[in-house]
Amino acid sequence: MQGLVIKNTGSWYSVRTDGGPLVECKVRGNFRLKSIRHTNPVVIGDRVQIEMNGEGTAFITAIETRRNYMIRKASNLSRQAHILAANIDQAMLIVTANYPKTTTVFIDRFLATAEAYCIPVHLVFNKIDRYDRADIAYLETLVRLYPAIGYPCTSICALTGEGMDILRTLLVNRVTLLSGHSGVGKSTIINRILPEAGLRTNAISEYHKKGMHTTTFSEMIPLREGGYMIDTPGIKGFGMIEMEGAEIAHYFPEIFRYSADCRFHNCTHRHEPGCAVLKALETRGISESRYKSYLNILEDGEGGSKYREAY
Numbered sequence: 001m002q003g004l005v006i007k008n009t010g011s012w013y014s015v016r017t018d019g020g021p022l023v024e025c026k027v028r029g030n031f032r033l034k035s036i037r038h039t040n041p042v043v044i045g046d047r048v049q050i051e052m053n054g055e056g057t058a059f060i061t062a063i064e065t066r067r068n069y070m071i072r073k074a075s076n077l078s079r080q081a082h083i084l085a086a087n088i089d090q091a092m093l094i095v096t097a098n099y100p101k102t103t104t105v106f107i108d109r110f111l112a113t114a115e116a117y118c119i120p121v122h123l124v125f126n127k128i129d130r131y132d133r134a135d136i137a138y139l140e141t142l143v144r145l146y147p148a149i150g151y152p153c154t155s156i157c158a159l160t161g162e163g164m165d166i167l168r169t170l171l172v173n174r175v176t177l178l179s180g181h182s183g184v185g186k187s188t189i190i191n192r193i194l195p196e197a198g199l200r201t202n203a204i205s206e207y208h209k210k211g212m213h214t215t216t217f218s219e220m221i222p223l224r225e226g227g228y229m230i231d232t233p234g235i236k237g238f239g240m241i242e243m244e245g246a247e248i249a250h251y252f253p254e255i256f257r258y259s260a261d262c263r264f265h266n267c268t269h270r271h272e273p274g275c276a277v278l279k280a281l282e283t284r285g286i287s288e289s290r291y292k293s294y295l296n297i298l299e300d301g302e303g304g305s306k307y308r309e310a311y
Contacts, residue, residue: 001017001018001019001023001049001050001051002017002018002047002048002049002050002064003015003016003017003018003023003047003048003050004016004045004046004047004048004220005042005043005044005045005046005047005048005060005220006022006044006219006220006222006228007044007217007218007219007220008040008042008043008044008217008218008219009217010217011026011027012024012025012026013025013026013027013042013060015048015050015058015060017050023050023058024058025048025050025058025059025060026057026058026059026060027041027042027059027060028059028060028061038080038081038082038083039074039080039081039082040082040083041063042060042063043069043083043084043085043086043218044084044085044086044218044219044220044230044232045069045085045086045087045088045175045220045230046063046064046066046086046087047063047064047087048060048061048062048063048064049061049062049063049064066086066087067086067087068086068087068088068117068118068119069083069084069085069086069087069088069117070083070084070085070086070088070091070113070114070117070119070177070179071083071084071113071117071241072084072113072235072238072239072240072241073238073239073240073241074239081241084177084179084218084230084232085177085218085230085232087175088119088175088176088177088230089120089174089175089176089227090119090120090121090122090170090174090175090176090177091110091114091119091120091121091122091176091177091178091179092121092122092123092124092167092170092176092177092178092179093107093110093111093121093122093123093124093179093180094124094126094178094179094180094184094185094186094189095107095123095124095125095126095142095180095184096125096126096127096180096181096183096184096185097125097127097131097135097136097138097139097142098127098130098131098132098135098138099127099130099183100181100182100183100184102180102181102184104142104289104290104292104293105292105293105296106181106238107123107142107146107293108252108289108290108293108294108296108297109238109239109240109293109296109297110179110238111151111251112240112243112248112251112252112293112297113238113240113251115250115251115252115253116243116247116250116251119177121151122151122152122153122154122170123142123146123151123152123153123154124153124154124155124156124167124189125139125142125143125153125154125155125156126156126157126158126184126185126188126189127157127158127159127184127185128155128156128157128162128163129157129159129160129162139155143155145287145289145290149253149254149290150253154166154167154170156189158185158188158189158192159185159188161192164189164192164193167189167193168193168225171193171223171225171227171229172223172225172226172227173225173226173227174227174228175220175227175228175230176227176228176229176230177230177232178190178229178230178231178232179232179235180234180235181234181235182233182234182235183234184234186231186232186234187231190221190229190231193223193229194221194223194224194229197221217233218230218231218232218233219231239300240297240300243297245268245298246266248294248297248298249269249277249294252290252293252294254280254285254286254290255269255277255286255290255291255294258276258277258279258280258285258286259276259277260276261276262274262275262276262277263275268298269294270295270298277291
C-alpha cells in the first residue's frame with residue numbers, strides 16, 4: 001500500500017493512502033538505521049510504502065525518491081540534519097520587520113538552502129499594521145532588495161486579512177512549505193486561509209518581542225481549492241548543512257552571476273585580485289547585507305562561530 005505522509009507526531013506518522021483512508025504508522029527499527037545522518041528518517045511530504053503486521057499495526061517500509069527537500073542543521077546536534085519537508089512546490093518564508101525581527105542573515109540562509117534544493121521561495125512580510133517608521137523603512141529596504149534578485153515579495157496582515165487574497169491565489173494546487181521564526185504568524189495565516197484548521201496561536205512577548213512555539217509537530221493541511229500548506233514549528237536559527245565552501249556562491253544568484261568574470265576560477269570573493277564580486281560590491285551591484293550573509297555561511301563551513309548571527 002502506498003501513500004503520502006501528512007503528519008508527524010513524534011514516533012507516529014499519519015499517511016493518506018492512495019485509496020483515501022488515513023493510516024497511523026510507525027517506522028521499522030532497522031529502517032531508521034539507513035538514515036542515521038538525519039534526525040527524522042521519514043518526513044512530511046514523503047511518498048511511502050506501508051505494510052500491516054499480524055497484529056494490525058502499520059509500518060512504513062520504504063520511501064520513494066524525493067524530488068527535493070528543505071533541510072537545516074539539527075538543534076544541538078551539529079553533526080546531524082533535520083529535514084523540514086519533502087517534495088515541495090514552493091516555500092513561503094514568513095518575515096516580520098519586528099515582533100519578532102527577522103534578520104537578513106536568517107532570510108539569506110533559508111534562501112541559499114532553497115536554491116541548493118531547487119525550491120522556489122516567496123517572501124511574505126506579515127504584521128504590517130504594527131510597524132513604526134523604523135520598521136517600515138527596514139521593510140521597504142527588503143522589499144526593494146529581494147525581488148531584484150529574483151525572490152517575489154508580498155506584504156500582508158494576517159490578523160486583519162490585508163493582502164491575504166493575493167496569498168490565497170499563490171497556494172492553489174501547490175504544496176507550499178510555510179516557515180519562519182516562532183511568532184511571525186504562520187498559524188494565524190493558516191487560520192485566515194482555512195478557518196476550520198483552528199490552529200492555536202500565542203501572543204508575542206512585548207518585552208522581548210519574540211514568539212513562543214505554538215506548532216509542535218509538522219502537518220500537511222489540505223486546501224479546498226487543491227494543494228497543501230505545510231505547517232512547521234517555528235525556527236530560531238537556520239544552520240546550514242550539506243554544503244561545501246566552493247558551492248555556497250552558487251546559491252546566491254547575484255554573486256554567482258558576477259563570479260563568472262572573476263580572474264580565478266576558485267575565487268572565494270574575499271580578497272583575491274580581479275574579483276568581479278568584490279567590484280560589484282563596491283558599485284552596489286551586490287548588496288552589503290547579502291555579501292555579509294555569504295561570508296557568514298562560508299565561515300560556518302570553515303568551522304567559524306558565526307551561526308549565532310542567524311538567530
